[in-house]
Amino acid sequence: MTYVVTEACIKCKYTDCVDVCPVDCFREGPNFLVIDPDECIDCTLCVAECPVEAIFSEDDVPVEQQHFTALNAELSKAWKPIIEKKEAPPDADDWAKVTEKLDKLER
Ligand code: SF4
Numbered sequence: 001m002t003y004v005v006t007e008a009c010i011k012c013k014y015t016d017c018v019d020v021c022p023v024d025c026f027r028e029g030p031n032f033l034v035i036d037p038d039e040c041i042d043c044t045l046c047v048a049e050c051p052v053e054a055i056f057s058e059d060d061v062p063v064e065q066q067h068f069t070a071l072n073a074e075l076s077k078a079w080k081p082i083i084e085k086k087e088a089p090p091d092a093d094d095w096a097k098v099t100e101k102l103d104k105l106e107r
């Protein structure tokens with residue numbers, strides 16, 4: 001099983017999750033993070049770290065977010081690993097309140 005990053009992370013990218021992952025399986029795009037499903041060991045540690053509750057077990061991804069499971073698998077093959085927390089974008093707190101923002105995802 002893997003964990004999945006969903007829509008709430010887009011343009012928030014606080015990266016708190018990165019520091020706790022024991023196997024460095026987060027991958028970074030321009031304004032979103034994903035989890036590499038081939039590397040995730042299902043430890044659950046990242047879930048509590050995410051301030052916008054963007055991370056779900058693949059079995060618990062809300063129905064309206066289920067396309068993110070395939071998106072994490074796809075983008076994790078194209079994006080580079082991120083292994084240390086970095087500063088969030090200056091407008092991250094504003095975007096944290098926006099629920100529908102898939103159209104803002106940059107690849
Ligand atoms: S902590 Fe949440 S919002 Fe921040 S990068 Fe990780 S998944 Fe995205």
Ligand code: SF4
Pocket residue numbers: 002003020021022023024025026035039040041042043044045046047
């Ligand atoms: S569940 Fe564990 S191994 Fe998987 S992404 Fe989160 S911290 Fe990393």
